[in-house]
Amino acid sequence: MPVNLTAPDPATLLPVPGVRLGVTMAGVRKANRRDLTVIALDEGAAVAGVFTTNRFCAAPVQVCREHLAAGAAIRALVINTGNANAGTGADGLARARQTCEALAGLIGCQPQQVLPFSTGVIMETLPVDRIAAGLPGALAALQPANWGEAAAGIMTTDTLPKAASRRITLGGVPVTLTGISKGAGMIRPNMATMLGFVATDANIAPALLQPLVKEAADASFNRITIDGDTSTNDCFLLIASRQAQHAEITSLDSADAKTLRDALIALSQELAQAIVRDGEGATKFIAITIEGGRDEAECKLAAYAIAHSPLVKTAFFASDPNLGRILAAVGYAGITDLDQGLIDLHLDDVHVVTRGGRRPEYREEDGQRVMKQSEITIRVGLNRGTASATVWTCDLSHDYVTINADYRS
Amino acid sequence: MPVNLTAPDPATLLPVPGVRLGVTMAGVRKANRRDLTVIALDEGAAVAGVFTTNRFCAAPVQVCREHLAAGAAIRALVINTGNANAGTGADGLARARQTCEALAGLIGCQPQQVLPFSTGVIMETLPVDRIAAGLPGALAALQPANWGEAAAGIMTTDTLPKAASRRITLGGVPVTLTGISKGAGMIRPNMATMLGFVATDANIAPALLQPLVKEAADASFNRITIDGDTSTNDCFLLIASRQAQHAEITSLDSADAKTLRDALIALSQELAQAIVRDGEGATKFIAITIEGGRDEAECKLAAYAIAHSPLVKTAFFASDPNLGRILAAVGYAGITDLDQGLIDLHLDDVHVVTRGGRRPEYREEDGQRVMKQSEITIRVGLNRGTASATVWTCDLSHDYVTINADYRS
Numbered sequence: 152m153p154v155n156l157t158a159p160d161p162a163t164l165l166p167v168p169g170v171r172l173g174v175t176m177a178g179v180r181k182a183n184r185r186d187l188t189v190i191a192l193d194e195g196a197a198v199a200g201v202f203t204t205n206r207f208c209a210a211p212v213q214v215c216r217e218h219l220a221a222g223a224a225i226r227a228l229v230i231n232t233g234n235a236n237a238g239t240g241a242d243g244l245a246r247a248r249q250t251c252e253a254l255a256g257l258i259g260c261q262p263q264q265v266l267p268f269s270t271g272v273i274m275e276t277l278p279v280d281r282i283a284a285g286l287p288g289a290l291a292a293l294q295p296a297n298w299g300e301a302a303a304g305i306m307t308t309d310t311l312p313k314a315a316s317r318r319i320t321l322g323g324v325p326v327t328l329t330g331i332s333k334g335a336g337m338i339r340p341n342m343a344t345m346l347g348f349v350a351t352d353a354n355i356a357p358a359l360l361q362p363l364v365k366e367a368a369d370a371s372f373n374r375i376t377i378d379g380d381t382s383t384n385d386c387f388l389l390i391a392s393r394q395a396q397h398a399e400i401t402s403l404d405s406a407d408a409k410t411l412r413d414a415l416i417a418l419s420q421e422l423a424q425a426i427v428r429d430g431e432g433a434t435k436f437i438a439i440t441i442e443g444g445r446d447e448a449e450c451k452l453a454a455y456a457i458a459h460s461p462l463v464k465t466a467f468f469a470s471d472p473n474l475g476r477i478l479a480a481v482g483y484a485g486i487t488d489l490d491q492g493l494i495d496l497h498l499d500d501v502h503v504v505t506r507g508g509r510r511p512e513y514r515e516e517d518g519q520r521v522m523k524q525s526e527i528t529i530r531v532g533l534n535r536g537t538a539s540a541t542v543w544t545c546d547l548s549h550d551y552v553t554i555n556a557d558y559r560s
Numbered sequence: 561m562p563v564n565l566t567a568p569d570p571a572t573l574l575p576v577p578g579v580r581l582g583v584t585m586a587g588v589r590k591a592n593r594r595d596l597t598v599i600a601l602d603e604g605a606a607v608a609g610v611f612t613t614n615r616f617c618a619a620p621v622q623v624c625r626e627h628l629a630a631g632a633a634i635r636a637l638v639i640n641t642g643n644a645n646a647g648t649g650a651d652g653l654a655r656a657r658q659t660c661e662a663l664a665g666l667i668g669c670q671p672q673q674v675l676p677f678s679t680g681v682i683m684e685t686l687p688v689d690r691i692a693a694g695l696p697g698a699l700a701a702l703q704p705a706n707w708g709e710a711a712a713g714i715m716t717t718d719t720l721p722k723a724a725s726r727r728i729t730l731g732g733v734p735v736t737l738t739g740i741s742k743g744a745g746m747i748r749p750n751m752a753t754m755l756g757f758v759a760t761d762a763n764i765a766p767a768l769l770q771p772l773v774k775e776a777a778d779a780s781f782n783r784i785t786i787d788g789d790t791s792t793n794d795c796f797l798l799i800a801s802r803q804a805q806h807a808e809i810t811s812l813d814s815a816d817a818k819t820l821r822d823a824l825i826a827l828s829q830e831l832a833q834a835i836v837r838d839g840e841g842a843t844k845f846i847a848i849t850i851e852g853g854r855d856e857a858e859c860k861l862a863a864y865a866i867a868h869s870p871l872v873k874t875a876f877f878a879s880d881p882n883l884g885r886i887l888a889a890v891g892y893a894g895i896t897d898l899d900q901g902l903i904d905l906h907l908d909d910v911h912v913v914t915r916g917g918r919r920p921e922y923r924e925e926d927g928q929r930v931m932k933q934s935e936i937t938i939r940v941g942l943n944r945g946t947a948s949a950t951v952w953t954c955d956l957s958h959d960y961v962t963i964n965a966d967y968r969s
Binding site: 203204205206207208235237238239240241242243272273274275276336337378379380381382383459460461462465466468469471473474475476478479480481482483484486487489490491492494504506507508509547548549551552553555556557 | 612613614615616617644646647648649650651652681682683684685745746787788789790791792868869870871874875877878880882883884885887888889890891892893895896897898899900901903913914915916917918956957958960961962964965966
């Protein structure tokens with residue numbers, strides 16, 4: 152059961168001029184599943200992305216990096232579910248390239264102008280023949296209005312599609328941003344998560360896309376975790392079709408760039424948080440804010456230690472205010488000179504700990520009341536500086552174990 | 561259900577001359593539980609320990625460090641379950657000191673000659689009055705043969721007591737080592753684990769105890785993990801009563817020192833592995849060996865990444881050879897220049913991965929056969945050096961969630 156998340160209303164998903172999407176059934180792993188998605192980009196589009204830092208990154212991730220580095224204009228993305236094409240060695244790389252070649256042949260471009268994405272089981276051979284056979288069907292289905300279909304087409308253990316749009320005004324002209332994401336387990340993105348795609352028609356200089364996508368990922372996908380497992384296939388991609396009729400944005404310091412950046416970050420956060428809300432077995436959505444740190448890095452250390460602690464996560468599942476587990480996690484987070492005598496802890500509005508010890512005024516029933524909510528904020532004060540950081544996570548329930556013990560069956 | 565672990569046979573637990581143990585019911589958290597243990601040491605005993613690196617370390621850990629640093633001869637240890645006295649601020653420190661004062665008054669020594677230990681729920685007030693009231697009963701029960709009772713007396717969520725002995729010969733004289741440990745959850749020791757105690761009557765120079773206990777902890781308790789949560793209360797203590805009638809050991813390079821060290825490491829590993837075998841919800845005992853690393857540190861990084869991955873642990877629970885999850889964990893372990901094209905993976909005798917990809921000869925039924933065992937070795941070859949490291953862990957089951965969602969109720 153996703154936590155306060157519903158399927159997107161198709162009417163709210165705005166087409167992005169210059170971007171068309173098509174989904175089909177290719178039988179990648181099982182028959183009768185919509186498992187192959189193509190996103191076609193008009194000429195003139197620019198693309199930038201961030202990718203997993205997992206050293207066992209999947210073959211398609213390696214090919215994406217190569218093709219983006221080659222600098223040729225990207226004309227299409229091809230995304231399959233059911234198979235991650237990771238842990239597949241040299242053969243997997245060859246199959247990722249064959250996928251690009253097949254699509255390039257059909258749409259009349261170079262293979263380097265295609266980006267491949269895969270998600271699913273690791274260490275199995277990619278059935279490139281079935282994917283190639285499915286491509287004509289995906290191309291025949293291409294439509295600008297297919298964002299909802301694409302969001303559904305890239306799901307694996309997700310229970311709901313994840314998609315959202317924003318509309319802003321740049322230079323007096325309406326500009327659209329629409330994005331989709333997927334993911335529910337193996338989620339601790341370390342550049343971005345498999346898979347997030349945001350497209351806009353903003354007319355922005357291509358060189359500005361990479362810093363923008365990095366900033367958006369750092370503020371969204373790089374702030375979520377479900378189980379601490381950084382996937383082999385994480386990708387977050389920003390597409391600008393550049394068809395909006397405002398003056399080109401050439402500096403990130405301009406007012407228009409700021410408007411675009413704010414909308415992009417808000418959209419990315421919504422898509423990233425949707426992944427947590429749909430986290431495997433999740434029953435609660437938990438925001439963890441660390442304040443008063445010396446720098447953001449130590450705040451993130453403490454926030455992730457809490458977010459990854461199985462003991463904290465099971466306590467939240469049980470609505471049991473066994474909050475000492477939070478202190479223990481802060482203690483082992485790796486802040487080597489931390490003074491426990493300075494620590495504060497709030498659970499929403501309930502002040503639980505002061506100076507490293509339980510407040511005499513704290514009553515367990517107040518903690519219990521907050522723990523029973525489906526949306527909870529944990530706020531820890533380190534009281535040694537002015538930096539802060541927030542990450543988002545979910546609880547650890549029986550269903551997480553069930554889902555991951557049964558994933559392949 | 562513990563994994564291939566049974567309660568120790570009392571006949572195999574050898575008394576250590578100079579060490580007496582007594583257990584009683586003090587009603588620390590609940591009535592009618594044997595929750596208070598005293599270990600009394602004859603004059604002449606030497607003690608060294610290693611303690612949690614958790615910065616939110618418990619009050620008794622802080623007091624232990626102080627008392628050991630003060631250098632006065634330790635005459636007694638006092639251990640309560642039911643309450644960790646952690647996250648209790650200045651008040652908790654005062655209560656740990658009061659416990660030492662109460663016991664010192666009863667046995668006629670200074671409070672600095674007493675070491676306090678607590679284990680149980682975090683962030684609750686230690687009932688020092690009930691502990692003090694229980695001390696005379698524990699003292700009245702003191703016996704050299706009470707190691708089994710003490711092993712049971714320090715249990716919390718453990719399902720079985722953990723104790724073992726070794727007998728060696730030093731300088732022609734029989735020498736005994738006997739130890740106990742407890743722990744089943746919040747286990748990722750980072751110096752040692754709460755609680756391990758080993759005593760010997762070996763006549764060893766007190767200055768040699770600290771390097772010995774450190775080496776033993778690094779080879780045993782510092783190589784296990786259940787859930788990655790480093791406790792606030794971890795302690796591993798080595799006691800030498802020094803009553804054996806062989807010539808004093810004055811150098812770690814001597815043959816007798818080596819005999820003692822080997823027995824100590826073997827005993828410590830048995831006690832540490834017993835904690836994993838009794839891990840909360842454990843159904844499998846898993847040894848993870850990383851070979852061919854540039855140094856031991858990177859081997860441990862990869863081993864712990866595998867050992868902490870909820871996805872790997874749930875796959876082992878399900879006996880599902882979804883082994884790509886192991887590759888993913890190696891990939892995000894933090895070895896930043898890892899070349900996935902060099903990686904080998906064995907599951908016991910089954911060679912699964914070569915050069916970063918699945919071996920064509922690998923058959924899923926072979927992986928499945930190993931996964932169904934209760935004892936499994938994962939062996940990863942990095943093929944970039946000659947260092948290696950092994951850690952021990954267990955799987956992640958429904959019972960882990962149940963136990964930790966219900967722990968306080």
